[in-house]
Structure formats: C-alpha cells, structure tokens
Amino acid sequence: MDQLGDIFRSFWWLLFPLAFFVAQGWSSFLHYKQQKSKIELLKTYAAAGKEPPASLVASLEDGSNHDGHDWTGSGDDSSGHSRGSNAFLVVLFTGLAGVFAVAGYLGILGGVEEELYFVAAVLGVLALAFLVSGMFGGRRKG
Structure with a gap:
C-alpha cells in the first residue's frame, strides 16, 4: 500500500490531463447523443410527411454543436x-x-x-x- 502512495505522490499531476481527457470524452458522448436525437427528430418529420425546419437540417449538415465550447x-x-x-x-x-x-x-x-x-x-x-x-x-x- 505504501508503494501505491509513493506512485501517487510522484505522479499526482497526471490527474489534470486525465481529467481533461475524461471531460472531452464526456463532451463527445453528449454531442453524439445530441446528433442522434436530431436524426430521430428528422425521421419523425419524414414519417409524418412534413418538411423539417431548415435550422435542424443545417445543424446536421455542418456538424456544428453550438451548445458546447469550441x-x-x-x-x-x-x-x-x-x-x-x-x-x-x-x-x-x-x-x-x-x-x-x-x-x-x-x-x-x-x-x-x-x-x-x-x-x-x-x-x-x-x-x-x-x-x-x-x-x-x-x-x-x-
């Protein structure tokens, strides 16, 4: 157990980049879920025979995520x-x-x-x- 404490004391600063990678992974996952829900909404419009809003189609075409940070x-x-x-x-x-x-x-x-x-x-x-x-x-x- 003491050896684990020594490793942590030596490499504690690695928590910063690891936290950044976890945050970026979470952000990517949320972006994926948002894009998936937009596609499902487009499928709903198509099934109803209605024209989807132009802003919805545009947000999928450019792959933008205006809710997040760039x-x-x-x-x-x-x-x-x-x-x-x-x-x-x-x-x-x-x-x-x-x-x-x-x-x-x-x-x-x-x-x-x-x-x-x-x-x-x-x-x-x-x-x-x-x-x-x-x-x-x-x-x-x-």
Whole structure:
C-alpha cells in the first residue's frame, strides 16, 4: 500500500490531463447523443410527411454543436461572433502556471519544488500556444 502512495505522490499531476481527457470524452458522448436525437427528430418529420425546419437540417449538415465550447479557437458560433480568440484559455493556463510556480518557490508542498516548476513550465507553454493560436489562427479566412 505504501508503494501505491509513493506512485501517487510522484505522479499526482497526471490527474489534470486525465481529467481533461475524461471531460472531452464526456463532451463527445453528449454531442453524439445530441446528433442522434436530431436524426430521430428528422425521421419523425419524414414519417409524418412534413418538411423539417431548415435550422435542424443545417445543424446536421455542418456538424456544428453550438451548445458546447469550441476549444480549438476556429470558426464562428451561431451568433456570428468569432471564436478565434482563446483569451479564456490563455488566462486559465497562465494563472495555473503562476500558481504552480509560486507554490514551488514558496515550498508549500515540501520537497517537490522541481516537479511544481516543471508543471508550471508545461502550463506556461500551453498558455503561449493558445495565445499564438488566438492571434494567428483566425486569419485564414479570406
């Protein structure tokens, strides 16, 4: 049992990417269920001999999911606002990097300063990547 505790203390930071993967999987599952219910609704319209609403057909054709978040920073949402800015993610990852860096500097967790600096560096690189993506990713339209 002590060996399991040592593994957790060494690799506790892996909970963050694992939680991200679980959240993305859940989001994909919910998107699948939403698309499936739209198809069932189209089948109901077809069985009744009625024309389905154009917005329903359009939402299936472009595969959009306007109810969810677009973490890629590309495209426009249904109201025409550009999602090219990843400002939220830049602020989030910069803040997290700062928290881990300060925790490492102050030695709050005791003896894991190098690991905290490493996590802060990874989060800082992610923040920089989202910043660059937000600045240059939305300019492909022409």
